Each structure stands twice: as structure tokens, then as C-alpha cells.
Amino acid sequence: MPPVSAPSSRTRVRRLPDRAHYDADTVAAIVDAAMLCTVAFQIDGTVHAIPTIHWREGGHLYIHGAKASRMLKALTAGEACVTIALANGLVLARSAMHHSMNYRSVVIYGRFEPVTDPGYKLNSLRAFIEGFYPGRWDTLRPITNKELNATGLLRIALSEASAKIRAHGVKDDEEDLSWPVWAGVVPLHTVTGEPVAERDSVLQQVPKTRLG
Amino acid sequence: MPPVSAPSSRTRVRRLPDRAHYDADTVAAIVDAAMLCTVAFQIDGTVHAIPTIHWREGGHLYIHGAKASRMLKALTAGEACVTIALANGLVLARSAMHHSMNYRSVVIYGRFEPVTDPGYKLNSLRAFIEGFYPGRWDTLRPITNKELNATGLLRIALSEASAKIRAHGVKDDEEDLSWPVWAGVVPLHTVTGEPVAERDSVLQQVPKTRLG
Structure with missing residues (x-):
């Protein structure tokens, strides 16, 4: 069984706590399954939130960008x-209020730290x-060294994180079960389409991607 | 041509400003194409960011939840x-640094306002x-009136918003174009899978969804 207590007060899932998971494996699997995260932060008291590419190595989530x-x-x-x-899915109930989505989400709190050692940076970009x-x-x-130097690399520990998962069918009220309308889950999948090679691409062999 | 100036300082796209769009139609199209947004806010100076379902009506984005x-x-x-x-796509370049993604994103700033009028709430949930x-x-x-009353409905104006779009091929350095590796774009699509009806679902006719 995964641990049932949150690593910190701000990480504790308050709404629908039966959907919460705090174990490292569950958090890591969701981080790995996504390519984009949203990073929220403050500048002079104003909240900003920006989507960016991420990846994971061990117990950290990494992001990069122009220094x-x-x-x-x-x-x-x-x-x-x-x-x-x-x-992961559209949940269609017999009542409007029980329509929902199946999803996997992670929320991570903490402070990013810069990764500055060139060798470490190189290995992380390779990862x-x-x-x-x-x-x-x-x-x-x-x-090149110039490219490596111009790239800012930051990481945040996954130690103060919570996952939330909904992965079940419709939860209608008992008295609505005979209502004559289709009820069920329509799965959602992200798939890769036909690769579009650059006109001047030398080789025509398409690489494998983790997404399919 | 869409407007090229941002509606406010905090909305102005600083990184890669050639990808920025500030016109209402572009923002609305991206809001409509997504079902999930991330809402970032502060409680006692701590930043929180939570994913939630959204929809759009006119110039506002709506979210709902337990009051x-x-x-x-x-x-x-x-x-x-x-x-x-x-x-929207994986961009595979000939150099690590020019690997990227094609994407459409929106960032909206402002304050949510509660929607409390029961008739207005009902119409918005219908929308x-x-x-x-x-x-x-x-x-x-x-x-039911009880359900309607227990549902909190908030909306935020789309007036202080920016969109960012990358929708093109690989941008390698000129001297790398003959490097012998596949370069191009692998499109990403979200598709619906085979619907899974509840065992006690009365009708077997699957409804149409906007997502496919």
C-alpha cells in the first residue's frame, strides 16, 4: 500500500482525498508520462504560471531554458x-453534476535549484x-560548449509532491441508474501522427519516440 | 492581422515574442480546444496551482467546483x-539544442468573479x-436546486490574455542541415478510444463528444 499521509501540509489533497497518492513511484510515473508541466511562481507578489517541457532523473524534475x-x-x-x-477519459453520467474526467495529476511544491556543473548539465540534457x-x-x-553555457538548467525535488488520480467509471446517484441515457467513460489517448520529415533531412528513417 | 501589442505589461510575451498572439479569436480557439486548465493563485503568500476543467462562454473562461x-x-x-x-508535435532537430515542441498555449491574468444568479448558473452549466x-x-x-446551489461557479475575463504558438518545422543552424540524422516533426493528437458503457447503462447509443 502507498503511504497515505502527505509529506507536508501544503501538499495534502483536500478535495476528494480518496484520490490522493503520495508515494514516489506514483508521482514519478505521472511525471514521466507527461512532457509538459506548468510552473507557477511569483514575481513581486504577482503569480505567473508558464507551461514548459520537463523531464525526470531520479528524485528531481528538470526544466531548461535560456539563461x-x-x-x-x-x-x-x-x-x-x-x-x-x-x-485520460471523459466520464459521462446520467446527471450533469456527475460528469467528470478521468485524469492523473501531480502537484509539486518547493524551490528550484540551478544545475551549473558543465558535466552534470551535459549528462542531464542527454537524459x-x-x-x-x-x-x-x-x-x-x-x-557545443557555447550552447551548453547558454542553457539554464534547473531542478526541483519531488519530495514535496502529491498525485491525484481518477480512474474509474461513472458515480451516479443510486436513484438515477435507470435514467434512459448512455452513461460510461470515453477514453482519451495521445497518439503520434505520420512524421513530417524536413525537406532537406538526410535520412528518412524516423526515430522512435517514447510517446508511441 | 492580429493585434501585435499585449493588453498589459504582465501579459506581454518576453521569450520568443514572435510566437505571441493577443487577439481574442486566437485566445478563444485555444481555450475551446482544451478541457483542462491550470489555475495558479496565492494563499497567504504561497503559490498554488491546480488543474481543473474549464469552458468558455463569450469573453470569459468558467470553472466550477464545490462551493x-x-x-x-x-x-x-x-x-x-x-x-x-x-x-501538437515533437520537433526533432539535428542538434540537441533545437529539439522542441509544437504547441498552443494561453496565459490569462485577472481575478475570478463568482457567478451566483441561479438562472445564469443553470445556463452556464448547460453551456x-x-x-x-x-x-x-x-x-x-x-x-436539482440543491445541486445547483452546492456548485460554485467562477469566471475570469479573457481580456488580459496572451497566446503563444509554435507550429512550424525544424529550425536547425545552417551548418547542421547536412548532418546525417532524421529531422522533422512528429505530430501529436488526442483521440477518443472505444467507449466503455456502464454495465447498467440503459441505452447503448454512445453520445457525440467535441473531442472526436
Whole structure:
């Protein structure tokens, strides 16, 4: 059984706590299944939230960007809240109020720390590319020191995180079960379409991606 | 041509401003294409960000939830930032640094206002259901006054919003174009799977959903 207590007060799921999970494996699986997270933070008391690409290594979620970016600067100066949400299904009930979605989500609290060691940065960017496109890193034009230096890399620990999952059928009221309307779940999937090669792409062999 | 200036300083896109759009039609189309947004807000100086279902009517984005929810209470007490991000494609370049994603995103700033008039609430919940499942509202067990009263409904104007779109091919450096690796875009699509009817669902006719 996963641990049932939250790692901190702000991480504790208040609405529908029976959907909450706090174990590291559940959190990691949701982080890995998504490519985009939303990073919320403050600048001078104003809340900002920006979607960005992420990846995971061990107990940390990583993001990257131009070193000069306002977000990357703000993130090392204060607390952040990272959100990931994956829609897995449309839940159609017999009453409007019980319509819902199946989803997996994660909320992470903490402070990002910069990753500055060049060797560590290089390995982490490799993990990013290899995580999404296994085997691709060694086939790419090698990264230059200038590129590596211009890239800001930040990570946040997954220690103060909670996951929330809805993965079941319709929960209508007992007295509505005979109402004559279709009720059930319509699954949602993210799929890859036909790859579109650049006109000047040298090889025509499409790489594998983790998403399909 | 869409307007090129941001409606406010905090809405102005700073990173890659050539991807920015500030016109209402572009913002509305992205809001409509997504079912989940992330709402970021503060409680006692701590930033929280929570994914939730949304819909649009005219110039507002709507969310709903239990009236007692901490988020709904906090949202009417302070400023919020709403983010929507849709991943449309994986961009595989010849160099690690130019790997990217095609996406459409929206960031909205402002303060949510409660919608309390019962008739207005009823119409908005109908718009929510009809927007996702055209024709479904009238087939459902009618909403009760108790349900309507227990539902908190909030809306935020789309007037202080920006959209950001990447929808093009690979942008490698000129000198890398002959590097012998596949380069191109792998499209991402969200599709609906085979509907799973509740065992006690009376009708077997699956409703239409806006998502496919």
C-alpha cells in the first residue's frame, strides 16, 4: 500500500482525498508520462504560471531554458508550484453534476535549484533527449560548449509532491441508474501522427519516440 | 492581422515574442480546444496551482467546483493566472539544442468573479455540457436546486490574455542541415478510444463528444 499521509501540509489533497497518492513511484510515473508541466511562481507578489517541457532523473524534475529568461531567474529566488495534468477519459453520467474526467495529476511544491556543473548539465540534457527519443543523442550533432553555457538548467525535488488520480467509471446517484441515457467513460489517448520529415533531412528513417 | 501589442505589461510575451498572439479569436480557439486548465493563485503568500476543467462562454473562461473548496474561496480573494497548454508535435532537430515542441498555449491574468444568479448558473452549466457533448443536456436527469446551489461557479475575463504558438518545422543552424540524422516533426493528437458503457447503462447509443 502507498503511504497515505502527505509529506507536508501544503501538499495534502483536500478535495476528494480518496484520490490522493503520495508515494514516489506514483508521482514519478505521472511525471514521466507527461512532457509538459506548468510552473507557477511569483514575481513581486504577482503569480505567473508558464507551461514548459520537463523531464525526470531520479528524485528531481528538470526544466531548461535560456539563461536570461525571466522565469528561470525568478525560480531560484522563491518558492514554486509545478503542476502536471493528464486527461485520460471523459466520464459521462446520467446527471450533469456527475460528469467528470478521468485524469492523473501531480502537484509539486518547493524551490528550484540551478544545475551549473558543465558535466552534470551535459549528462542531464542527454537524459532529456534519450528519455524521449531512445538512442538519439549519439546520432546528433554534438552539443557545443557555447550552447551548453547558454542553457539554464534547473531542478526541483519531488519530495514535496502529491498525485491525484481518477480512474474509474461513472458515480451516479443510486436513484438515477435507470435514467434512459448512455452513461460510461470515453477514453482519451495521445497518439503520434505520420512524421513530417524536413525537406532537406538526410535520412528518412524516423526515430522512435517514447510517446508511441 | 492580429493585434501585435499585449493588453498589459504582465501579459506581454518576453521569450520568443514572435510566437505571441493577443487577439481574442486566437485566445478563444485555444481555450475551446482544451478541457483542462491550470489555475495558479496565492494563499497567504504561497503559490498554488491546480488543474481543473474549464469552458468558455463569450469573453470569459468558467470553472466550477464545490462551493466549500479552498481554491474557489481563494480565487475570489486575489489575482490568478490561468494557463492552458496543448502539445501538437515533437520537433526533432539535428542538434540537441533545437529539439522542441509544437504547441498552443494561453496565459490569462485577472481575478475570478463568482457567478451566483441561479438562472445564469443553470445556463452556464448547460453551456458546459453542451459544449463538450452537443445535444446531451436535455437527455440528462434534470439538475436539482440543491445541486445547483452546492456548485460554485467562477469566471475570469479573457481580456488580459496572451497566446503563444509554435507550429512550424525544424529550425536547425545552417551548418547542421547536412548532418546525417532524421529531422522533422512528429505530430501529436488526442483521440477518443472505444467507449466503455456502464454495465447498467440503459441505452447503448454512445453520445457525440467535441473531442472526436
